[in-house]
Amino acid sequence: MFDHIRSFSAWPTARRCSVFAVLSLAVCTSLPHAAEAATAQVRWLPSADPGITRYDVYVRNAGAPYGGPAWSGNPAPAADGALEALVPFSTAMTGANYFAVVAVSGTTESPLSGELWTGTPIACHVDSCTTKTACDFGSLADGTSCGFGDADPCSATCVDGVCGTSGAGTPATDVAIDRLRFTTRSSGTKLALKGKIETEAALDPASTGAVIELRGLDGAVLYSASVAATSFTANAAGTRFRFAGSAADGAAGTNGLRRLDLRHSGSRWIVSAQASSPALADAAGEPAVTLVVRLGGTCAQHLGAVCEQKAPVAICR
Numbered sequence: 537m538f539d540h541i542r543s544f545s546a547w548p549t550a551r552r553c554s555v556f557a558v559l560s561l562a563v564c565t566s567l568p569h570a571a572e573a574a575t576a577q578v579r580w581l582p583s584a585d586p587g588i589t590r591y592d593v594y595v596r597n598a599g600a601p602y603g604g605p606a607w608s609g610n611p612a613p614a615a616d617g618a619l620e621a622l623v624p625f626s627t628a629m630t631g632a633n634y635f636a637v638v639a640v641s642g643t644t645e646s647p648l649s650g651e652l653w654t655g656t657p658i659a660c661h662v663d664s665c666t667t668k669t670a671c672d673f674g675s676l677a678d679g680t681s682c683g684f685g686d687a688d689p690c691s692a693t694c695v696d697g698v699c700g701t702s703g704a705g706t707p708a709t710d711v712a713i714d715r716l717r718f719t720t721r722s723s724g725t726k727l728a729l730k731g732k733i734e735t736e737a738a739l740d741p742a743s744t745g746a747v748i749e750l751r752g753l754d755g756a757v758l759y760s761a762s763v764a765a766t767s768f769t770a771n772a773a774g775t776r777f778r779f780a781g782s783a784a785d786g787a788a789g790t791n792g793l794r795r796l797d798l799r800h801s802g803s804r805w806i807v808s809a810q811a812s813s814p815a816l817a818d819a820a821g822e823p824a825v826t827l828v829v830r831l832g833g834t835c836a837q838h839l840g841a842v843c844e845q846k847a848p849v850a851i852c853r
Contacts, residue, residue: 576623576635580649582613583639590640593623594648594668598631598658602668608640631658634665650814660694662789676789677745677762679830689751689828690835711807711827711838716852718820718843725816727759729809733829733836739805741777741798742768744832748793748809750819751826753840758819761793761811768798775800791815798831805831820850 578593592605607623614620625633632655639646648667657663659682665671675697676682682692682699692699715730729748745765750758767790768777779796792813799806807829819825827838843852 572627574625574627576625576633576654577620578607578623578635578637578652579614579618579620580637581617582619583646585639585641587641588639589642591619591621592638592640592645593621594636594638595623595625596634596665597628598634598655598663599661599673601665601671602636628655631661631663632656634663636665659699660697672789677747677764679744679832679835680747680760680762689749689755689826689837690830693830693835711829711836713827713838713841713853716825716827716841718816718850718852720817720820720848720850724812724814725820727809727811727813727816727819729807729811729827731807731827731829731838733805733807734803735805735834735836736803737834739800739831739834740774741765741831742770746779746796746798747828747830748796748811749826749828749830750816751828752819752822753824753826755826758822758825759791759811759813759815761791762789763793763796821845825852 576595580591582588588610590608590610593607594602594604595606596602606625607621609621611619611621623635627633632653634651634653636648636651638648648665651664660676660680662672662674662676676694678693678695680694682694712732712734713730714732715728717728719726719728741763743765745763745767747760747762749760752758763779763781767779769779770777777798779793781790781792781794781796791811792815793809793811795808795810797806797808822843824840824842826840829836841852843850
């Protein structure tokens with residue numbers, strides 16, 4: 537089984553930008569907006585398959601599938617066991633460049649690794665590929681946060697594929713966290729979440745959909761999963777809404793979300809969720825995270841839940 541990209545950094549040919557992340561996305565913000573020759577340093581964990589003869593690194597522009605490999609080879613492992621390649625590419629005129637790695641045995645390729653990007657993703661646009669040619673280039677669900685780095689994560693959201701301030705939205709009170717637990721093992725990072733939202737707003741997830749976010753102390757989005765309105769099933773009374781995901785749902789924006797349950801009782805909504813995704817690794821290592829739950833124009837949040845790290849578990853309260 538081929539593992540995902542371990543880290544990534546990129547710099548224009550004339551000037552280096554040092555960025556490093558483990559088992560997640562890292563972005564070099566110093567890349568220019570105009571297209572020019574650049575080099576990306578990509579590091580990944582090797583495949584356990586002894587038949588692997590080489591690795592291919594692919595690069596694509598925003599809104600486009602992958603073409604041929606930008607780099608091929610079989611580098612010697614570094615001291616930490618990771619493999620590394622310096623990959624030439626041309627920076628995208630708009631949006632971001634996306635990178636992925638495959639392991640090759642003879643004429644057989646492994647599935648794509650998780651994608652990493654550099655540049656500036658287009659706000660409120662889905663831009664992800666699960667294979668070299670199977671991609672999702674739609675719009676993010678209404679209510680998804682688009683204010684990267686905002687102190688108030690409920691301020692800027694997507695509406696009809698455009699980022700704006702949701703002045704007409706109805707902010708809910710704080711999310712009272714009953715459980716926010718990360719478990720990290722060799723197979724990946726899992727999230728177990730349960731909380732309560734007190735609000736008088738009339739909510740209908742089967743009409744609005746739902747978005748779950750985790751942010752760092754600086755406001756940066758570490759993890760985001762969206763569920764379309766049509767993906768919920770509701771009971772006859774309209775008081776309980778359920779979503780059950782699968783591994784194939786990642787391209788639709790659910791980002792490893794396996795279950796989302798929303799139950800209404802009086803003025804209280806009980807939210808519970810389970811997710812499993814490499815994208816959770818960054819959030820699991822944070823000293824504190826902000827939880828955001830969006831239901832249409834209603835945005836609820838718990839700012840700065842402090843996390844206690846006791847590997848392989850992190851519990852945030």
